[in-house]
Amino acid sequence: MSNSIYWFQQMIRDKIDHTKIGEQMLRFKMYGEEKTVYLPFTDEYEINSDVILKVSKLGANILVFPTSWCRATREAIDYGRTLGVEVMPVGAFMAKYAS
């Protein structure tokens, strides 16, 4: 099991000022709003409702996943919306927050 945070940090290094929290989360401020991003472990290659619940309990409000090895179910995306967790692929995150 490993996480994708190192790889993700490399991508946003010069674009977003952020702080790493624990093993798999990082925090940054955008337009005065604090965002907490969760990066899945490799055994969370399928983002389902259980993963969303865990992420929500950890206090994250964005889940970013690499599309190369990870997929998010429709239900997880919808469930995320109800819990205030935005589920998005890395590309979408970069376009929204790092462009």
Place this chain on the structure above:
Amino acid sequence: MAQTADSISSFVPIVASGVSFVSGLLVAYFSGWVAKKNRQVERATDALQIQLNEFYGPLRALLAENSQIYEEFGPGRFQGRTATTANSRGETWNSLKETVLVPNLKSIRILIQNNWIRSDIAEKRHLRDLMLHCIAFCEYDKAPNEMYQKFKYKKEWVESIERDIALLKEKLGE
């Protein structure tokens, strides 16, 4: 008295030829019946052989290929690796899914549909479930959903297929 003996002796050839005619008919009927039975057995054997060669053979080969690819390159292999390795392994898996797994699943589905009556699939739960898995996997791959959990691949299907094959071979006397 002599007249009675004469009339009996004139009947003997008639009776004899009658008996030989009837027995000839019986022999002809019996050999026809045996030939018909043989043809039926031959046809049944041919049908079993076709089932084995044209349905179970390809089905088993396609399943073996997909299982092996899943074991070697599937999501279980991403674990315990770095994110970069997971990334490249994930891409390999995605590519294999697109080029091998999904086409194989589509072929399996067509095989099951084409052999529905011949292989009595309505009576075989494992084959019906396998067909649903083929549809669900392709749909899941396009748009992941949690319904797929119900239709995930089960290893025991292969065991059931192996049992079907063994039974067919037994019937064929192989």
